[in-house]
Amino acid sequence: MVTSVTSTGLAAVASVVALTLTGPPGPLEWGGGPLTVDSLPRIPYVAHRGGAREVPENSMSGLMAAFRRGTAQVLDFDTRVLRDGTPVVFHDATLNRTTFLGGEVRGLDAGEWRGVRLRPRDRLPGSWRSERPPTVAEVLDRFGGRIVLMLEAKDPRGLGRLAALIRARGLTRSVFVNTNDPEVARRVHRLGLLTQLWRSARQMRTDRPGRWRSYVDLLDVDVKARDADLRRAVRSGVPRVWAHTVVTPSQRDRALALGCNGIITDAPGRLARHPARVPGRVSAALGR
Structure with missing residues (x-):
């Protein structure tokens, strides 16, 4: 039932990015096929929900803005499943x-989804119109193969449908499928998709992430976790360990210094304006 209710850090990264996503969107070719995770820079930046402190979260206009700005190499969004x-x-x-x-x-x-309209937050910079939240198919059709995507499967009952959408578009190496549940992550892996497992700071205190390395492609760790827990994740054997949800340059620099090799952020534009300050091999990877 529906009821009515009242109404630059990344510049440093750019030197290792072989393709910068700037200007109006157009067909982007990478080796004659879809852009895949194998083409990501050593330390990619992810626009979390499109960059939720800078654009309306999980909106087509927000994802388009993040894509055009080129301050991230991965676009993140959340997914749920309708009644049908x-x-x-x-x-x-809930919609509230x-x-x-x-x-x-x-x-x-x-059909009812077509009547839903997003309500952009007043605190967002710029001017944003109300719009319908997109379907997953619409986002895959707009961005698939042009930039790496990251989607969280909030409702695991929709995994089969998500897998079919991704496979039909030839995007199995271009889309991470995210979950907080290791057993759901195992299912994602068995479906032949790229598996992402996110963990909270509290969960990380007792996690043994090395157990997941055979089926997790990306370990998504809480930037608020203890240093020891972040280091254990980095040493787990999972090839990609990316920190969420980074908001400030100091959070980013700490995560990189502890060995994380990717940044998931609500504010990619803000991080782009503040060069990373980290020592040693991380600075080299960032082109410093």
């Missing part, structure tokens, strides 16, 4: 926080 099985781009289980409606997302079908 349609995967859509949305974070919360980010739209002009209330009620559960899973209570709607695709």
Whole structure:
């Protein structure tokens, strides 16, 4: 039921990025095929929910803005499943926080979804229009193969449908599928998709991440975790260990200094304005 309710750090990275995503979007070619994770720089930046402190989260206009600005090499978004099985781009289980409606997302079908409108936060810089949240198919069609994507499967019952959408577009090496549950991550791996597992600072205190290295492609760790827990994740054998959700340059620099090799941020533009200050091999990787 739906009810109404009241209404530059990255410049340093650029030297190791073989392709900078700037200017108006157009077909971007990388070796004659879709851009894949194998073409990412050593230390990529991810626009979390499109860069939620700079654009309306999980919106098509926000993702387009992040893509055009070129301050991240990966676009992140969340997914949920409607009543009829349609995967859509949305974070919360309910519509209340980010739209002009209330009620559960899973209570709607695709036809009803067309009537939903996002409510941009007043604190966002710039001017943003109200718009319909996109479906996952629409985002894959707009960005698939042009930039690496990262989607969180908030509702695991939609994994099969997500896998079919990704496979049909030839994007199995271009899209990370994210979850907080190691067993769901194992399912993602068995479906032949790139597996991302995120963990909170509290979970990381008792995690043994080395157990997941056979089926996790990306370990997504809480930047607020203790130094020892971040180092254990870095030493786990999982090839990519990226820190979330980074907001300040100092958080980024700490994560890089502890060995993380990717940054997931709500503010990619802000980080781009502040060069990374980290020692040794990390500085070399950032082109310093």
